[in-house]
Amino acid sequence: MKKYVVSLTVNGEKFEILAKSTDTLLDLLRSNLGLTGTKRGCNTGECGACTVIMDGKAVNSCLILALDANGRNVQTVEGLTKGDKLHPLQEAFVQYGAIQCGYCTPGMIMSAKALLDEKPDPTENEIREAISGNLCRCTGYQKIVIAILHVSREGKL
Amino acid sequence: MSDYQVIGKNIPKIDAKLKATGQAQFLPDLKLPQMLYGKVLRSPIAHGKILHVNTARAKKLIGVKAVITGEDIPDIPFGFSPATANKYPLEKKRVRFVGDEVAAVAAIDQDVAEEAIGLINVEYDELPAIFSPEEAMQSDAIQIHEGTKQNLAGTIHREFGDIKEAFKTSDYIFEDEFETQAVAHCCLETQGSLASFDYNGKLTLWSTTQFTHVLQDMLSNALCMPPRHIRVIKTHLGGGFGARMPMDSIDGIAAFLAKKTFKPVKIMNSREEEFGTNRYRYPMTIHLKTGVRNDGTFLVRCAKIITDNGAYYNQGVSVTSSAIGKLIGLYRVSSAKVDGYIVYTNKSWGAAFRGYGGPQAHFAVESQIDMIAEKIRMDPMDIRLKNVNQRGDKTIHGWKITSCGFKECIQKATKLAGWKKKRGKFKNRGIGMASVIHTGGGSRQSGYNFSSVVLKLKNDGSIDLFTQSADLGQGSNTILGQIAAEVLGLSIDDINVISSDTDLAPPDLGARASRQTFTTGLAVKFAAEDAKKQILSKAAKALNSDTKVLAIRDKKIYIKGRPRKALELHKIASIYFDENPIIGKGIYIDHISTISDPNGYGNFAPAYIFGCQVIEVEVDHETGYVKLLNVVAAHDLGRTINLACAEGQIEGGVVQGIGFALTEKTVWEEGEIINTSFLGYKIPTALDVPSIKTILVESNDPNGPFGAKGLGEAPIVPTAPAIANAIYNAVGVRIKTLPITPEKILEELEKRGKKDGKKINSY
Numbered sequence: 001m002k003k004y005v006v007s008l009t010v011n012g013e014k015f016e017i018l019a020k021s022t023d024t025l026l027d028l029l030r031s032n033l034g035l036t037g038t039k040r041g042c043n044t045g046e047c048g049a050c051t052v053i054m055d056g057k058a059v060n061s062c063l064i065l066a067l068d069a070n071g072r073n074v075q076t077v078e079g080l081t082k083g084d085k086l087h088p089l090q091e092a093f094v095q096y097g098a099i100q101c102g103y104c105t106p107g108m109i110m111s112a113k114a115l116l117d118e119k120p121d122p123t124e125n126e127i128r129e130a131i132s133g134n135l136c137r138c139t140g141y142q143k144i145v146i147a148i149l150h151v152s153r154e155g156k157l
Numbered sequence: 158m159s160d161y162q163v164i165g166k167n168i169p170k171i172d173a174k175l176k177a178t179g180q181a182q183f184l185p186d187l188k189l190p191q192m193l194y195g196k197v198l199r200s201p202i203a204h205g206k207i208l209h210v211n212t213a214r215a216k217k218l219i220g221v222k223a224v225i226t227g228e229d230i231p232d233i234p235f236g237f238s239p240a241t242a243n244k245y246p247l248e249k250k251r252v253r254f255v256g257d258e259v260a261a262v263a264a265i266d267q268d269v270a271e272e273a274i275g276l277i278n279v280e281y282d283e284l285p286a287i288f289s290p291e292e293a294m295q296s297d298a299i300q301i302h303e304g305t306k307q308n309l310a311g312t313i314h315r316e317f318g319d320i321k322e323a324f325k326t327s328d329y330i331f332e333d334e335f336e337t338q339a340v341a342h343c344c345l346e347t348q349g350s351l352a353s354f355d356y357n358g359k360l361t362l363w364s365t366t367q368f369t370h371v372l373q374d375m376l377s378n379a380l381c382m383p384p385r386h387i388r389v390i391k392t393h394l395g396g397g398f399g400a401r402m403p404m405d406s407i408d409g410i411a412a413f414l415a416k417k418t419f420k421p422v423k424i425m426n427s428r429e430e431e432f433g434t435n436r437y438r439y440p441m442t443i444h445l446k447t448g449v450r451n452d453g454t455f456l457v458r459c460a461k462i463i464t465d466n467g468a469y470y471n472q473g474v475s476v477t478s479s480a481i482g483k484l485i486g487l488y489r490v491s492s493a494k495v496d497g498y499i500v501y502t503n504k505s506w507g508a509a510f511r512g513y514g515g516p517q518a519h520f521a522v523e524s525q526i527d528m529i530a531e532k533i534r535m536d537p538m539d540i541r542l543k544n545v546n547q548r549g550d551k552t553i554h555g556w557k558i559t560s561c562g563f564k565e566c567i568q569k570a571t572k573l574a575g576w577k578k579k580r581g582k583f584k585n586r587g588i589g590m591a592s593v594i595h596t597g598g599g600s601r602q603s604g605y606n607f608s609s610v611v612l613k614l615k616n617d618g619s620i621d622l623f624t625q626s627a628d629l630g631q632g633s634n635t636i637l638g639q640i641a642a643e644v645l646g647l648s649i650d651d652i653n654v655i656s657s658d659t660d661l662a663p664p665d666l667g668a669r670a671s672r673q674t675f676t677t678g679l680a681v682k683f684a685a686e687d688a689k690k691q692i693l694s695k696a697a698k699a700l701n702s703d704t705k706v707l708a709i710r711d712k713k714i715y716i717k718g719r720p721r722k723a724l725e726l727h728k729i730a731s732i733y734f735d736e737n738p739i740i741g742k743g744i745y746i747d748h749i750s751t752i753s754d755p756n757g758y759g760n761f762a763p764a765y766i767f768g769c770q771v772i773e774v775e776v777d778h779e780t781g782y783v784k785l786l787n788v789v790a791a792h793d794l795g796r797t798i799n800l801a802c803a804e805g806q807i808e809g810g811v812v813q814g815i816g817f818a819l820t821e822k823t824v825w826e827e828g829e830i831i832n833t834s835f836l837g838y839k840i841p842t843a844l845d846v847p848s849i850k851t852i853l854v855e856s857n858d859p860n861g862p863f864g865a866k867g868l869g870e871a872p873i874v875p876t877a878p879a880i881a882n883a884i885y886n887a888v889g890v891r892i893k894t895l896p897i898t899p900e901k902i903l904e905e906l907e908k909r910g911k912k913d914g915k916k917i918n919s920y
Contacts, residue, residue, distance in 0.1 A: 022268075030186075035179075036179070036182070036185075036186035037178065037179015037180065038179065039183070039185070039345070039346070039395075040185055041345045041346070041347075041395075041428070042428040042834065042835055043427065043428060044428065044834060046428075046834055046835035046836055047345060047428075047835055049345055076179070077178065077179040078178070078179055080178070081178055086174065086177065086178065090174075090177040090178060091177075093173070093177045094169045094170075094173040094174055094177050095169055096801070097167075097169070097170070097800075097801025097802065097804065097805050099170065099173045099176045099177060099630075100630035100631065100632070100805055100809065101176075101344075101345065101346070101393075101394060101395045101396045101397075101629060101630025102172070102173075102175075102176025102177075102181055102393060102395070102630060103183060103344075103345040103346045103395030103396065103630075104345050105176050105177055106177075106179045109177065127843075128843040128844050129843075129844060131843045132842045132843050132844045133842075134843075135343075135345065135835060135840060135842065136345070136843075137342075137343050137344060137345055137396050137398070137809075137813070137840065138396060138630050138631075138805070138809045139805055139808060139809050139812075140805075140807075140808030140809040140810075140811055140812035140813075140846060140849060141808075141812065141842075141843040141846060142808045142846075142848065142849055143801065143804070143805060143808065144843070145843065
């Protein structure tokens, strides 16, 4: 299959990547860039495990065609850490027991970050709304909501 | 018990940072050099003979490296036990459900593999298919497995005490039928397997399994290879809940393809495949008959259970047996009789699922208890308190209750939920409760219950702990690390847990039956005590003292009462101290539980756990929509090892229970599952669940590590009946089939002309 050049910025770094027209942004991140922190849970935009931030918005990367990511600015979970220092959201997820199997965690954290970037002090309901596209089968969501609330209230962003 | 340094503390899980940063590798993240991609061809029909499989076109496709069918694999089925196994990784002569595995390919990439699958041509001779157990049990029904009369995978008959006499002396007899549905585990990571052979003939298989040790044995059998030639590794696992025990067809298929191509082969289920071949929770129809005295004493409980087993023998009989045990064991009863029929149908095959028969049995018993309470005009809380199991009890089927916080769970949960204040006081709002009994440390139902671990001290006094117990996200590695740290006076940062690798760690039965905290926890405690003994013996010599007067804490060894004159642990631990490394060994063999006798009498588990949930709902009587307002969940876990992990098990279990109660259901059409996505199969989102208040009741089990018992499965069990009871309290309709959809509520409301939302129960 013919391949096309996609130019995009991922976690602050510029890339030019050859992609097929059927590839998704998720394929490109995982297979071409080795950014396997972004998870594939359903590949049809229903579970949110592949959530990344594209131009400031949380999106399901499995629903974005790789070619449509051309010229975009993408942030993945790998882009949150600074050296060995975790992002406050990551730190809060660890501290508040918001992680069980961990498969939904990167997507969950990216949805939370997109929310807090836009609205630093959300209500509990706004948090639940923001992560309602991120399915979690382990935690019951409670500790996830608490972790996000904690970060918002600490004003750590 | 505040003296503990590590036990009971809120210590972040040891793998949490790896998971928060995306660094933790799950099976889909693994890629080996030259790795091929496998894909399975599945049957499009529910029942039929395989006449011919033509793979010629697929084999010719560029990029295809191997195509295999049932002809290419040994004539050895796999299953829960070799004696009853009847499933082949690839079927040879017959398919028995839509999705049954028929052929497989390995190709250079996923696209080629999928294209190749489409080029395989299978001719079937279609047979009549049966989808309902009742139909399958008819004597003239087609036999899904030849020679299996009435399609019975098994029958179970249990009788304890004098039934006739008990019914005779009962003031009231209640008879109701309850139905539970097929629900899917919905692990966020789909099932997968990656197999690779080396030139020594050794297979390494990375799998999404909950049981590395058992999978090694099962593969050994299925592949005709000695266990020494098989290494099974579990990667970080994206959920289990019973779905990943022990072996899936794709474990075998990946291995056969890898053997044929001599290249690593990875197979991952797509989400559609995962739903479409759903190894569901066994649906049960439970006809329940209970006799009670007018003071609320339960005298006799009888039931007939029909279990939809699906197409192959897996755990249908075991799960039904477990359901029966709980149906009899929950609350004191003086006699009981249960008949269970486990029936083959042409549907995908069921599996273990958190609770292992408990959610089905409890839905029936706990729903009916509220009906009983109403009839004899007792508060549902009081009738439960009157009949609770208690420490020292021996149930009529032989369960020995060695620790029991049941009563405390009911009292604390109802108090925190405001039971008395809220019950029957608000229009369209209701509050309901239900309880749970479950094993808290595995069982001997399948014959064995043991754990073994090894730990070694490193030069710096920290330890490597080797175990084949499986961390699925519940946090078992952290909990085991905490137990070792507590014994050895270390912090959690000093513990390196190496788990779920058959080459590295001694055997363990893995993550099932809420057992790892108890059984593996005890093995870890013994191993740590073994190491401690060796440490103190060296220290005694160095301090010119006696081991009996020595203590170990904060990585120092000192004579009790004289902490200032301490010896650093790392000095003793170092191999350069006396060239004598410290290696601790711990084996726990459960001698408390017993294998039941043929009549089902025996001590099912080494410890039992209890819980009570109180749930408040609001029912919209125009739409039938149920809104959950509050959940209080009190659970007896013996002793809390890790606070967040314990709370997390309860919160997660309750939310799975909410899905089971209200929205989740696998839907078949002519044998084909039609809701194969998260859009069609609705699990709760963050918006669907209320805040959950957890109460941890510490009953301090005499045999558990630091008094701890298991916890993981129990929290899903009482949720559905508690919701059903709350709905009844809110609008006076009793729904006996799950899930409780708005349609069912509206239908009942209309039927009974209670659209005004009036309640008939005001207790």
